[in-house]
Amino acid sequence: SAVISQKPSRDICQRGTSLTIQCQVDSQVTMMFWYRQQPGQSLTLIATANQGSEATYESGFVIDKFPISRPNLTFSTLTVSNMSPEDSSIYLCSVAKAGETQYFGPGTRLLVL
Amino acid sequence: GQQLNQSPQSMFIQEGEDVSMNCTSSSIFNTWLWYKQDPGEGPVLLIALYKAGELTSNGRLTAQFGITRKDSFLNISASIPSDVGIYFCAGQNAGGTSYGKLTFGQGTILTVHP
Numbered sequence: 435s436a437v438i439s440q441k442p443s444r445d446i447c448q449r450g451t452s453l454t455i456q457c458q459v460d461s462q463v464t465m466m467f468w469y470r471q472q473p474g475q476s477l478t479l480i481a482t483a484n485q486g487s488e489a490t491y492e493s494g495f496v497i498d499k500f501p502i503s504r505p506n507l508t509f510s511t512l513t514v515s516n517m518s519p520e521d522s523s524i525y526l527c528s529v530a531k532a533g534e535t536q537y538f539g540p541g542t543r544l545l546v547l
Numbered sequence: 548g549q550q551l552n553q554s555p556q557s558m559f560i561q562e563g564e565d566v567s568m569n570c571t572s573s574s575i576f577n578t579w580l581w582y583k584q585d586p587g588e589g590p591v592l593l594i595a596l597y598k599a600g601e602l603t604s605n606g607r608l609t610a611q612f613g614i615t616r617k618d619s620f621l622n623i624s625a626s627i628p629s630d631v632g633i634y635f636c637a638g639q640n641a642g643g644t645s646y647g648k649l650t651f652g653q654g655t656i657l658t659v660h661p
Binding site: 435438465467475476477478479482492526528530535536537538539540541543 | 578580582587588589590591592595635639647648649650651652653654
């Protein structure tokens, strides 16, 4: 498995602002994903972060709201734009090497006031 | 889209008891995964299942990949207080536009009384 870190681990933000979350892996991985976990809920896939190209978004998630970057095989960022209280969630990145299962980072706990 | 139904939603058991939880799907998956999430942490992979009918153990945990590829169960034997947490099943497809994507069940909240 890979060692995955996320920054920040938590944040409290004002509505209308944006927050960028970083995901760093200690080794090169094939795939990186971003998930959202709303309070008391399960995990929902936001998008697949593609290295060197635009992310692939799931139904209900758009690039203007959740822009994603993946400049290399060990790093990705997710931005939550123009935040509202409904964006209060845990945001998780996950990674997978070719042919292997997904491992998750520790998550970023976001509270929007 | 694909949906997973995980049950039970919550369980309250005594230390030493066995636990069983399961997931069913409206469509087939190529891989079934079981994760555990502790408070304030990300999900941790417990068991991965890759073949229909496969039965896999990891210590006190045993999981099976259903023959129809639409279901899976997880058993925990002789529960201990550190088993407390939320358990998630997840299904994964191998190819096409769904490659690598996980679909999660709703989770089972496990409480173990000493």
